[in-house]
Amino acid sequence: MPVLQRVVKPTTRRGKKVLLKREPKLIENTKHTIFLKGRKTSELLSHFLKDVYSLKKLHSTILNRKNDYLPFEDVIPIEYLLKKQDSSLFIFASNSKKRPNNVILGRTYDFHLLDMIEVGVESYRGLCDFQTEKVMLGTKPILHFIGDFETSAELSTLKSLLVDMFCGERNLNAIALAGIEHVLTFTSDTKEGKIQVKSYRIMLKKSGENTPRIELEEIGPAFDLVVRRSKIASEDLMKIACRTPHELKAKPKKNIVKNKLGTTLGRVHIKAQRINRLQTRKMKGLRKTPEERKAERLQRNKRSA
Amino acid sequence: MDIVAKVLEKAAKEAEKYKPITVNKPLDLEYDLGNLITVDKNDLDHKRLREDNDNYLKELARDNTQLIINKIWQLPTEKVDEVYAVKLPPSTFALPREKRIPKPKALTKWQEYAKEKGIKKKKDKLVWDDVVQKWVPTYGYKRASVQRDKDWVLEVPQNADPYEDQFSKRVEEKKERVAKNELKRLRNLARSKNIKVPNIGLLPVENPSSTHLNIASHLAKTSTASLGKFQPKLPKEKPDAKPPSMIKKRKADSQVYNPGLEKKAHMSIVDNILNKKPKLDVEKAVNTELYNQDQERSEEKKTQKKGGKKRTTFQQSKRKGGGKGNKFKGEGGKKKSAFGGASGGKMKAKKSGPKSAGKGQRIHKPKGRKRR
Incomplete structure (x- = not known):
């Protein structure tokens, strides 16, 4: 018989709230990211970490200590850190002779590694290299994927990871039109084997119509990514992870049809009406005599007996 | 224009x-x-x-x-x-979830029961109290303090020990209730996670009833290493004073008339009788075989005897001491050998000396004695 582990109730209201926030939900919170440094990091990488962190500041944590981790050998310490921080995305930066300016992008499902991709960062230009006005904190960026992201499993995984990392606030019902001001582009250059990442600020200009004319201004950071090693989730696991809860699936509406003219037609079911019991006008002449009533009562009693 | x-x-x-x-x-x-x-x-x-x-x-x-x-x-x-x-439409880009899809929380035993029976208990948060002339919470925040104000004095119940502290008694009872509730919480938790937990036994009560005492005595009795097999019976002890969790309930289908089931049960009995296969008891089979062999041999001897009578007397006395002829007899049935041993032993004490007087007696058979 397994020993029943002691289950401790949260003692404070605050503690309870924290635990509740961490529980799995139907509609999930925005994914949280942690930024980690490996054994060694170059100056470029520490700038990279800081700049990317400032892009996703509201939903991320940067950890400043050096960590002697090798995620492709042993991912458990990172899983532990993610669980502790209640986050599911990580960006791990390390620099070595073999893999200069190395960054690992990864994510977990149910506190276990789902997939991760190792990329090298090249031709880096940071936020401060562009002397322009930056975007507001926590704006939801528009993501453009240009070029080929479908040919290899690594590229499509990288695309999915990048969307997960940079799509900002999730499950938004509405967005303020003035709040759309940031653009991230990911251009896959298959000839060079690079993915170029750029970041722009949107400027809305008059166009003489309702929809504005768009102009862009580069705000940084800009860098190229070169795919190195990768660990891709098995299809089964990915399928489980991408499952939508039964409760959130839209139910088909019954008995509502649209015809070719665009009119909505509905079918309504009504129960049979009891017309014989309808109360009509009361008249003295139609009233039942005491004898009649007595007979009726007797009949009713007989039926019930 | x-x-x-x-x-x-x-x-x-x-x-x-x-x-x-x-x-x-x-x-x-x-x-x-x-x-x-x-x-x-x-x-x-x-x-x-x-x-x-x-x-x-x-x-x-x-x-x-x-x-x-x-x-x-x-x-x-x-x-x-x-x-x-x-207003944005729902997203079409499939992204993996962060955590698993939540499972519905398991109901407690009481909730399950209430749901089954359709019980809906709704306690008002505030009730008017005539004693303190105030609206008083029935549970939760500030209930305890109101209770303390209300019960500044407590009546000593009839037949109670007048020197007993009613306040401390009440505190003790409350502690007991809290402990019981915690136990139930843990049991519900274990139930929801499919973990088997040992039976609690009996919880202490204020005034135990006779059934309660019976159950307690049953539990005490069966709490020995041999599960109470050698425990003496109490006078007027009820035979089935088991706690409710240990009593096996009869299954519903034995009570409801079900022709298919009944037929099946009867047919299984009939089949059992008709298709009975003989059971092979190896020991018994060997014994009968040995016995038959012995019989045959003795028959043979008898026929031989008819030839020369004088020699046979000498042979017989020799065999009694444990000669060749007894080789198989040692494995004979228990009852037989015991009988043979006792009677044969007496004879041997006279004739064949101390060597065969001990355990060796068993190999003698009543047959030999008869012959004498």
Whole structure:
């Protein structure tokens, strides 16, 4: 018989709230990211970490200590850190002779590694290299994927990871039109084997119509990514992870049809009406005599007996 | 006409001032408006990408942004706090979840029971109390303090020990209730996680009933290493004073008439009787076989005896001491050998001496004695 582990109730209201926030939900919170440094990091990488962190500041944590981790050998310490921080995305930066300016992008499902991709960062230009006005904190960026992201499993995984990392606030019902001001582009250059990442600020200009004319201004950071090693989730696991809860699936509406003219037609079911019991006008002449009533009562009693 | 032409001219001039918002692309983009994502599968101009990288990418980004903005501006808008907001459609880009899909919380035993029976208990939070002349909470925050104010004095019940402290007694009872509730909570938790936990036994009660005492005595009795097998019976002890969890319930189908089941049960009995196979008891079979062999041999001897009578007497006395003929007899039935041993032993004490007087007696058979 397994020993029943002691289950401790949260003692404070605050503690309870924290635990509740961490529980799995139907509609999930925005994914949280942690930024980690490996054994060694170059100056470029520490700038990279800081700049990317400032892009996703509201939903991320940067950890400043050096960590002697090798995620492709042993991912458990990172899983532990993610669980502790209640986050599911990580960006791990390390620099070595073999893999200069190395960054690992990864994510977990149910506190276990789902997939991760190792990329090298090249031709880096940071936020401060562009002397322009930056975007507001926590704006939801528009993501453009240009070029080929479908040919290899690594590229499509990288695309999915990048969307997960940079799509900002999730499950938004509405967005303020003035709040759309940031653009991230990911251009896959298959000839060079690079993915170029750029970041722009949107400027809305008059166009003489309702929809504005768009102009862009580069705000940084800009860098190229070169795919190195990768660990891709098995299809089964990915399928489980991408499952939508039964409760959130839209139910088909019954008995509502649209015809070719665009009119909505509905079918309504009504129960049979009891017309014989309808109360009509009361008249003295139609009233039942005491004898009649007595007979009726007797009949009713007989039926019930 | 003049006016119309003028207006058109003016509009054309106006339009010239502004840059266009239309973009031409050979392949349409794929949009996910829920997450503001576009996927552009058009071929890249690799020459420009190499030579005029920044400007080329900026142009591409501008065009794509213009396209998605055109789409967004067509979505229905609403005014929230004096800011125009667009309603976004649900996202189509499949992203993995962070955690598992939550399972519905398991009901406690009481909740399950209440649901089954349709019990809905609703306690009012506040009730009017005549003693303190106040609205008083029935549970939760400030209930305890109100109770303390209310019960500044406690009545000593009849037949109670007058020197007993009623206040401390009440505190003790409360502690007991809390402990019991905690136990139930843990048991519910274990139940929801499918963990087997040992039986609690009996919880202490204020005034135990006779059934309670019976159960307690049963539990005490069966709590020995041999599960109470050698425990003496109490006078007037009830035979089935088991705690309710240990009593086996009869299954419903034995009570409900079910012709199919009944037929099946009867048929199984009939089959059992008709198709009875003989059971092979090896020991018994060996014994009968040995016995038969022995019988045969003795028959043979008898026929031989008819030839010469004088010699046989000598042979018989020799055999009694444990000679060759007894080889098989040692394995005979228990009862027989015991009988043979006892009677044969007496005889041996007289005739064959101490060597065969002990355990060796068993091999003698009554047959031999008869013959004498």
